[in-house]
Each structure stands twice: as C-alpha cells, then as structure tokens.
Amino acid sequence: MSPTMHDDVETQLRELFEQQASALPVTARAWDDPPLATVTTLAQPRRTRSTLAAIVGTAAAVALVVGVVALAPGRGINVAGQPGAAVPVHFATPQVGFTADALLIDAEGRQFTSSGQVVDVHSDPGDSKYTTLELTWRERGVEMRLYMYFASDGHDWWATELRTYNGHASGDWIMYHSPSTYFRSPLGQPFAGNVDFAATDGTGHLRISNLKLQAFLPPAQCAHPTTKYALAPSYATVSMVNDATTGFGTGTTALLDTATCKAVSDPSAFTYDWKINDPAVAQFRFGAGSLRSEATGVALSESPDLAPKGTGSTVLHATAHERSTGKVVATADIPVTVAAP
Amino acid sequence: MAMTQPRAPGEAAAPTTDFAAFYRATWPGAARLAALLTQDARVGEDLAQEAFARVYPKWSRIENPNAYLRTAVVNACRSWQSRRHTERVKLPLVATSASTELTFDLLADAVAELPYRQRAALVLRYYMGLSEAEIADALGCRPGTVKSLTSRALAALRKGIEE
Numbered sequence: 001m002s003p004t005m006h007d008d009v010e011t012q013l014r015e016l017f018e019q020q021a022s023a024l025p026v027t028a029r030a031w032d033d034p035p036l037a038t039v040t041t042l043a044q045p046r047r048t049r050s051t052l053a054a055i056v057g058t059a060a061a062v063a064l065v066v067g068v069v070a071l072a073p074g075r076g077i078n079v080a081g082q083p084g085a086a087v088p089v090h091f092a093t094p095q096v097g098f099t100a101d102a103l104l105i106d107a108e109g110r111q112f113t114s115s116g117q118v119v120d121v122h123s124d125p126g127d128s129k130y131t132t133l134e135l136t137w138r139e140r141g142v143e144m145r146l147y148m149y150f151a152s153d154g155h156d157w158w159a160t161e162l163r164t165y166n167g168h169a170s171g172d173w174i175m176y177h178s179p180s181t182y183f184r185s186p187l188g189q190p191f192a193g194n195v196d197f198a199a200t201d202g203t204g205h206l207r208i209s210n211l212k213l214q215a216f217l218p219p220a221q222c223a224h225p226t227t228k229y230a231l232a233p234s235y236a237t238v239s240m241v242n243d244a245t246t247g248f249g250t251g252t253t254a255l256l257d258t259a260t261c262k263a264v265s266d267p268s269a270f271t272y273d274w275k276i277n278d279p280a281v282a283q284f285r286f287g288a289g290s291l292r293s294e295a296t297g298v299a300l301s302e303s304p305d306l307a308p309k310g311t312g313s314t315v316l317h318a319t320a321h322e323r324s325t326g327k328v329v330a331t332a333d334i335p336v337t338v339a340a341p
Numbered sequence: 342m343a344m345t346q347p348r349a350p351g352e353a354a355a356p357t358t359d360f361a362a363f364y365r366a367t368w369p370g371a372a373r374l375a376a377l378l379t380q381d382a383r384v385g386e387d388l389a390q391e392a393f394a395r396v397y398p399k400w401s402r403i404e405n406p407n408a409y410l411r412t413a414v415v416n417a418c419r420s421w422q423s424r425r426h427t428e429r430v431k432l433p434l435v436a437t438s439a440s441t442e443l444t445f446d447l448l449a450d451a452v453a454e455l456p457y458r459q460r461a462a463l464v465l466r467y468y469m470g471l472s473e474a475e476i477a478d479a480l481g482c483r484p485g486t487v488k489s490l491t492s493r494a495l496a497a498l499r500k501g502i503e504e
Contacts, residue, residue, distance in 0.1 A: 017468035031364035
C-alpha cells in the first residue's frame with residue numbers, strides 16, 4: 001500500500017466510502033403497506049428480550065460515564081512455558097474470561113500456543129448484546145491473533161465469529177465457521193469443553209483443550225459486595241497512546257447498586273470526583289461531551305474524559321458521593337498507562 | 342439506546358411528513374448507509390428495509406425522522422453483524438486505475454474486518470459527515486466513546502496498512 005494512504009487514512013476513507021456508495025446500484029422504491037422486513041439472509045430467528053436483558057440494557061443505559069479507554073496494547077499477560085509447548089492459559093477482561101489447559105492454532109502447518117509469550121488481552125466492552133475478546137502476541141517471529149466476537153439475547157451468550165492470523169509475516173485472517181453458533185451457554189454460566197474448529201478455507205485448525213469460556217461476565221464488584229454501591233470500570237486498565245491523533249478515548253464506569261448488580265436508577269443523585277495521581281501522565285479534559293449523562297441528560301460535570309500527557313503509569317481515583325449528604329458511597333482505583341506512540 | 346425520543350402520548354402532534362414520501366426520499370441513502378456499515382453488497386437493501394419497517398409503526402410520534410431512521414439502520418446492521426455466518430460479498434467500486442482499485446480494495450478489506458462499532462463510527466463520520474454528538478446518538482454512546490472508537494479504528498487501519 002502506498003505511503004500516501006498511511007499518511008492520510010482519513011482522506012482515503014472518505015474517498016473509499018464515496019466510491020462504494022457511488023458504485024452501489026440502489027434502485028428507487030416506493031413504500032408498500034403493510035411494512036414487511038425481508039431479511040432473508042439471516043440464519044437465526046429473533047428472540048424476545050428477557051427481563052434480565054432489559055435489566056442489563058437499562059443498567060448500561062444509565063451507566064455513569066467516565067473517561068477511560070484502551071487504545072494501546074494493555075498490560076500483557078505472560079504465558080509461562082517453553083515456546084511452542086502446550087501450556088495452560090488464562091486470559092481475562094472485565095467482560096470475558098478464558099481459561100484452558102492448552103491453546104493451539106495450527107496455521108498452514110505452523111503451530112502457535114502463546115507459551116512463553118506476552119499476550120495483549122483486550123475486550124471491546126460493547127454492551128449487553130455485544131462484546132469481544134481480542135488476544136494478540138508475537139510467536140515464531142510473527143504476530144498472532146485470536147479474536148472472538150460475542151453476542152447475547154438476554155437468555156444465552158455465544159460467539160458469532162472466531163478468527164486467527166495465518167502465521168505469515170504480513171498476517172491475514174483465517175476464519176473459522178461453525179454450522180450454528182459457538183459456545184452457546186446460559187448467561188452467567190461458562191462454556192466448558194474441548195473444541196477443534198477447522199478453518200473455512202482448510203488452512204488451519206483452532207484447538208483448545210478443557211476450555212472454560214464465559215462472556216458478558218457480571219461485574220466483579222457484585223461477587224462479594226461489602227458496600228451498597230460499587231464503581232465498576234469497563235476497563236481493568238486504562239491504556240492509552242501518547243499521540244494527539246489516537247491517544248484519546250473514553251469508556252464507561254457504572255455506579256452499581258450491589259444488591260441488584262445493576263446501575264443506580266438515578267445517577268444524578270450522586271456526585272463524582274476524579275483524581276489522577278500523576279498529571280504528567282494523564283489529565284482530565286472537560287468537553288461538551290462530558291457534561292451530561294447519555295441516559296438522563298443530567299449534567300455530570302464531575303465526569304470528565306481523560307487525555308494522555310506523557311508516557312508512564314499512574315492511577316485514576318474515582319469517588320462517588322451521595323448528593324444529598326455528601327457521604328462517600330463508593331471508590332475505585334483504576335491503573336492508567338500511557339505508552340509512546 | 343439514545344434514539345431521538347418519541348413524543349409522549351398526549352402531546353400535540355408535530356407536523357408530520359407523509360411516510361411514503363419520506364421513504365422515497367430517504368431510501369437510497371439508507372440503503373447505501375446499510376451497505377457501507379456492513380461492507381456487504383447483498384444485505385444493504387434488506388437491512389434498510391428492516392429499518393424502515395421499525396420506523397413505520399412509530400412514525401406519528403417521531404420528532405426527528407432522519408435521526409431515528411439513521412439509528413434504526415445502525416441497529417439493524419449491528420444485529421445482522423452478530424448473526425452473520427457467511428463470507429461477505431464485497432461492495433463494488435467505481436472503475437478507476439488498477440493501482441487505485443487495489444489500494445481501495447485493501448482498505449475496504451481492512452474496514453470490513455473492524456469490529457462493528459468501530460466501522461460504524463468511521464462510516465458515520467467520514468461518509469455521513471456527522472458530528473460526534475450525532476454519531477453518539479446513532480450508536481447509543483457518549484461523544485467521548487465515539488472518539489475512542491474512531492481512534493481505535495484508525496489505529497487498526499494504520500497498523501494494517503503498515504503490515
């Protein structure tokens with residue numbers, strides 16, 4: 001690809017989308033009552049959202065928003081063992097847990113296990129219907145990735161797509177398709193078993209022994225609550241790149257009522273303080289987008305975005321107060337790392 | 342979901358546009374948006390139709406039909422994405438030079454491989470030209486989250502291009 005594209009991806013994106021839109025043969029249509037949706041390519045029937053899904057959805061909607069994001073590789077997880085050996089692995093994000101006795105990606109005859117490597121573990125927090133697990137590491141001199149995409153209908157969770165890299169220096173994806181869905185399990189319960197998926201194009205296998213996988217994990221703060229409220233960050237670590245272009249982002253942190261494990265129904269009943277240990281690493285940014293709750297429109301000037309200022313590590317302290325009394329009801333310390341671009 | 346809020350029951354009726362006219366006027370744009378969001382040539386029109394079908398029952402109560410339709414298209418495409426089981430059929434490109442076509446083809450593949458929310462943020466920003474607040478409404482997130490989705494997507498594309 002040309003250096004020009006690298007220098008100006010945004011311009012190229014505009015041109016690409018314009019090209020695609022212009023070339024698309026869209027014919028004029030008239031509305032034809034009664035309305036009928038004709039999505040014939042969908043393989044799965046829709047299911048009614050359950051009460052639980054509604055609760056989770058509501059919780060997401062009223063989440064108190066905090067400025068955190070993982071833009072750079074997070075703190076990697078060291079997988080102990082000799083390179084190439086089949087060894088136990090454990091990867092976890094606030095949204096997904098993955099434990100197995102062995103992970104083996106056979107890509108065109110070359111085997112990757114992550115043993116002895118540092119694995120970057122990331123999830124797109126998504127929402128009650130969507131999240132991901134994205135594992136990236138280097139092995140045999142090339143980058144390897146295992147990406148899993150998850151969905152939930154409020155009753156069950158499952159993976160909709162699995163893909164790995166193919167072990168080439170210029171890595172490309174190997175897709176793994178299943179006749180139905182992968183790992184379908186009730187919400188709140190893990191999938192357990194041995195799996196062996198063949199690549200769609202026959203170039204590889206993904207084999208996982210004694211896999212215990214769970215997506216849409218309930219907030220850890222609800223497991224053994226000691227207080228009525230808890231702050232639940234979407235990211236275990238805020239990882240940012242110190243780059244004006246890509247080094248900024250936000251995520252969500254919910255103030256949970258630990259009795260119900262859902263976000264408080266009225267976030268405006270609380271105030272929030274945010275402190276950063278080392279302002280040389282990251283600083284708060286109060287923009288227009290930070291000043292309201294997305295669900296209620298209530299002003300939340302206490303909920304800023306976080307911007308990187310310099311490479312290093314620090315800690316973000318979050319405190320929630322009851323607005324009427326000023327009493328502290330929950331605190332959280334969130335590690336923050338800023339890497340060089 | 343941060344959709345444009347329908348009016349509450351009992352409120353005075355807002356000036357309404359005939360739905361059929363709205364459909365005729367906005368159909369091509371909705372179909373193109375759905376195609377770009379999915380990066381799949383087969384399903385754009387079906388998903389746009391699904392979005393209109395969702396808008397129709399609420400038509401008389403919607404204050405901002407364009408924004409509501411946009412959110413409905415984004416949601417329909419997202420649902421489709423989570424249930425996709427087949428390889429995508431690439432979108433066509435306007436015929437240009439071979440080198441330009443190859444460049445755009447590679448970029449289109451990289452865009453198609455992004456997680457849906459990241460891709461949607463790019464399409465809504467760089468094709469639709471929406472503000473962060475408008476994108477946030479369509480995706481049901483905060484403007485700051487739009488920043489992170491966009492930044493992460495651009496970083497992934499840049500990395501992909503380098504490779």
